[in-house]
Amino acid sequence: MKRVRYWSVKNARWLRPVYQTLESGLVLLHPIFKRLGYQRVEGGFAALEKLVKGFLFDSQSCGQCTLGETGMACPMNCPKSLRNGPCGGVRGNGHCEVDPSMVCVWVTSWEGSKRIGDIESTIQVIQAPVDVRLKGTSAWLRAVRKRLGLPLGGRL
Ligand code: SF4
Known part of the structure; x- marks a missing residue:
């Protein structure tokens, strides 16, 4: 829902640390994930992520989440799936050239990054580039493995 998506960007300043704390907290659960097997918990996590992030950010569940670095705006809402800034077609009012009903993802990302107040880390x-093979997988579990220096491989 676009209204909630824009609200999340407006509240990026506090949503980002909450989101990052959640990711850090999941690292503590690694021994449990390891015991159960990452592949076994993958489906449940991916579904939970889709529900929570889908509602708050219109997340498209690419499995390689950048929310913390894109001002809490999901770049996969860009019709061209651009992940490093806008195309040359942003309308004068800041809306998307492909879908004029929405503000360009990169306009919102810039707004969110400014609210966070740290352009360099956002x-x-x-x-x-997005790896489409990971669509629908859990970015949270991937982040846990990344933080622990574990091999990421493809799908968990
Ligand atoms: S205007 Fe923005 S959201 Fe629309 S296609 Fe271009 S970069 Fe993507």
């Missing part, structure tokens, strides 16, 4: 971070 919108200036270069994002890797």
Whole structure:
């Protein structure tokens, strides 16, 4: 829902630390994930993530979440799936050239990054191209493995 998506960007200043704290907290659960097997908890986590992030951010569940670095705006809402800034077609009023009913994702990302107050650790971070094979997987579990230096591989 666009209204909630815009609200989340407006509240990026406090939503981002909450989101990052949640990710850090999940690291503590690694021994449990390891015991159960990451593959076994993957489905449940992906579903929970889709529900929570889908509601708050219109997340498209790409599995490689950048929310903390894109002003709490999901770049996958860009019709061109651009992950490093806008195309050349942003309308004069800041709306998307493909979907005029929505504000360009990168306009909202810039607003969210400014609210967070740290451009260098947000919108200036270069994002890797999206790997479509990971769509629908849990970005949270991926973040846990990344923080612990565990191999990421493809799907968990
Ligand atoms: S205007 Fe913005 S949201 Fe629309 S396609 Fe271009 S970069 Fe993506």
